[in-house]
Amino acid sequence: MSTDSPKPAPVTKQANNPLHGKTLEAIVTELADCYGWDGLGERIPVRCFTFEPSVGSSLKFLRKTPWAREKVEGLYLFMLREMRRSGYKP
Numbered sequence: 133m134s135t136d137s138p139k140p141a142p143v144t145k146q147a148n149n150p151l152h153g154k155t156l157e158a159i160v161t162e163l164a165d166c167y168g169w170d171g172l173g174e175r176i177p178v179r180c181f182t183f184e185p186s187v188g189s190s191l192k193f194l195r196k197t198p199w200a201r202e203k204v205e206g207l208y209l210f211m212l213r214e215m216r217r218s219g220y221k222p
Contacts, residue, residue: 150208150209150212151205151208151209154208156191156194156195156201156204157187157191159204159205159208160187160190160191160194160204161187162208162211163204163207163208163211164185164187166211167211169181169182169185172185172207173185175207176200176203176204176207178193178197178200179193180192180193180194
């Protein structure tokens with residue numbers, strides 16, 4: 133008599149997802165480095181980017197505010213596409 137144990141579900145690979153494995157802190161830091169806090173505040177007009185901006189205050193706000201986090205992630209993806217188009221290789 134054989135007892136077949138259930139196999140675990142396969143792990144889905146996210147090789148094509150540039151957000152996979154990226155922390156929110158790394159994303160905010162890269163955006164601030166690329167655009168500066170003023171540029172970031174122009175692109176996503178939220179107080180954490182326009183009034184005494186810091187990575188810490190931004191993370192606190194973005195973790196509580198899903199719509200703002202989506203905008204930040206979208207801007208990050210846009211930044212990566214623009215870098216690829218311009219031939220920038222990190």
